[in-house]
Amino acid sequence: MSSTIIASELTIEGDLTSEDDVHIEGRVRGRVTTKGSVELGSRGAVEADVSGRTVSVAGSVTANVTATERVDLLAGGRLVGDVKAPRLTIADGATFRGKVDMGD
Amino acid sequence: MARVSIIGPTSIVIGDVTGRGDLEIIGRVQGDVVLEGTVTVAPDGVVLGSIRAQGVRVAGRVDGSVVAKESLSLQAGANVSGDLVAARLGIEEGARVRGTVRTEGGDLEEDDDEDEVIADQSDDVDATPSEAPGGHERRRRDRRRRRAHGGGGGGGASPHAVPPPPALPTAPSVPSTNVAPSSAASSSASTDSIGARSPQTNPSGRVGPPAPVVPALTKGVRGRRRPSSGQD
Numbered sequence: 362m363s364s365t366i367i368a369s370e371l372t373i374e375g376d377l378t379s380e381d382d383v384h385i386e387g388r389v390r391g392r393v394t395t396k397g398s399v400e401l402g403s404r405g406a407v408e409a410d411v412s413g414r415t416v417s418v419a420g421s422v423t424a425n426v427t428a429t430e431r432v433d434l435l436a437g438g439r440l441v442g443d444v445k446a447p448r449l450t451i452a453d454g455a456t457f458r459g460k461v462d463m464g465d
Numbered sequence: 466m467a468r469v470s471i472i473g474p475t476s477i478v479i480g481d482v483t484g485r486g487d488l489e490i491i492g493r494v495q496g497d498v499v500l501e502g503t504v505t506v507a508p509d510g511v512v513l514g515s516i517r518a519q520g521v522r523v524a525g526r527v528d529g530s531v532v533a534k535e536s537l538s539l540q541a542g543a544n545v546s547g548d549l550v551a552a553r554l555g556i557e558e559g560a561r562v563r564g565t566v567r568t569e570g571g572d573l574e575e576d577d578d579e580d581e582v583i584a585d586q587s588d589d590v591d592a593t594p595s596e597a598p599g600g601h602e603r604r605r606r607d608r609r610r611r612r613a614h615g616g617g618g619g620g621g622a623s624p625h626a627v628p629p630p631p632a633l634p635t636a637p638s639v640p641s642t643n644v645a646p647s648s649a650a651s652s653s654a655s656t657d658s659i660g661a662r663s664p665q666t667n668p669s670g671r672v673g674p675p676a677p678v679v680p681a682l683t684k685g686v687r688g689r690r691r692p693s694s695g696q697d
Contacts, residue, residue: 364473368486371470375480375496381473391480 364397369404376409383413385420392424403437416446418455425459468502474509481514488518490525497529508542515547523560530564 364381367373371387382397385405392409393399399413405420412427418438426432428446436454445462468486472478476492485501490510498504498512503520506512510525521533524540530547531537537551541559548564556562 364471365476365492366469366471366473368468368470370468370486371482371484371488371500373478373480373482375478378477378479379473379492380475383473383476387470387484395476 365395367405369402401438410442472510506543521551 365377365379365383367377367383367385367387367389369386373387373389373391376391377383377389377393377395379395379397381395382400383393383395384400384402385393385407386402387405389405389407390409393407393411393413395413397413398415398417399411401407401411401416401418401420401422403419407420407422408424410424410427411422414428415430415432416426416428417433417435418426418440419435421439423441425442426440426444426446430446431448431450432444432446434440434449434451434455434457436452438452439456441456441458443460443462444457445464447464449461449463451457470486470488472482472488472490472492472494474491478492478494478496481496482488482494482498483500487502487505488498488500489505489507490498490512491507492509493511493513495513497514498516498518500516500518502518503522504516504518506516506521506523506525506527508524512525512527512529515529515531516527517532519533519535521531521537522540523531523538523543523545525542526544528546531545531549531551533551533553535551536553536555537549538555539545539549539557539560539562541557543557543560545561546563549562549566551568554566554568556566
């Protein structure tokens with residue numbers, strides 16, 4: 362159970378920051394920053410940078426994604442932007458265009 | 466798919482929130498909320514901006530106006546600095562309001578001066594702790610009954626009357642804090658029964674002009690910031 366949920370027909374025109382998990386099925390037209398995980402559901406969309414401990418993308422991100430642990434781009438997910446994370450998985454059927462930085 | 470959104474306790478939204486569905490704000494929103502659904506501001510929730518929705522329930526803090534197309538309820542502990550507009554309105558004991566209050570869209574009563582309140586409801590000794598949001602209506606009926614009995618004896622001395630609420634219908638401004646409950650109740654009682662109880666002498670049918678706006682209280686949104694980047 363995420364502590365913050367943006368449901369499918371909700372739009373945030375601005376930035377969202379949190380200390381806990383964030384689940385997005387709606388649209389965020391601004392940055393998403395949390396110390397917890399970010400789960401972007403299949404209908405979710407974020408149009409600015411996303412950062413969290415872990416980030417999983419089944420929806421659409423049009424910006425850079427940064428995670429301190431891992432980024433998972435799931436089937437059907439779409440990511441246009443750069444990824445910076447020590448671990449990255451890209452599922453079959455995902456769309457990705459951008460650079461990857463997995464550190465040293 | 467559930468359409469319930471939650472701004473969690475550690476979450477901060479800087480910007481506007483729009484859309485459909487229900488929204489529970491336990492954290493903080495610095496921006497306006499416009500929703501087709503019900504907005505709930507939890508006891509620790511903060512909205513620095515206005516809220517417009519079908520239904521609104523506030524137990525936390527709102528610095529901005531609140532407009533509910535259907536029902537608006539302020540629960541104990543709520544703190545609203547801004548105007549309230551709703552078809553149905555309930556204000557519980559322990560809720561604080563600084564702003565004008567208007568019910569519209571429902572069945573409006575003729576004495577709409579009663580609806581303009583600049584008062585600290587937490588000083589309201591009339592309400593009982595178990596009172597439901599409908600208590601506001603009951604208080605208004607009580608006051609009308611007192612008027613029918615000759616305006617009361619000042620200080621709520623009539624045997625059946627409980628002390629009247631500190632509504633102060635025409636006071637230009639009210640100190641927003643630090644009003645001792647007992648003195649507020651008694652002073653407003655005398656104002657209530659002497660000064661403001663003669664609407665029939667006024668040809669316009671209203672008691673004086675609308676309560677003057679208090680600049681510091683209706684300035685709107687304090688400390689609000691718009692996102693400066695990340696937009697289209």
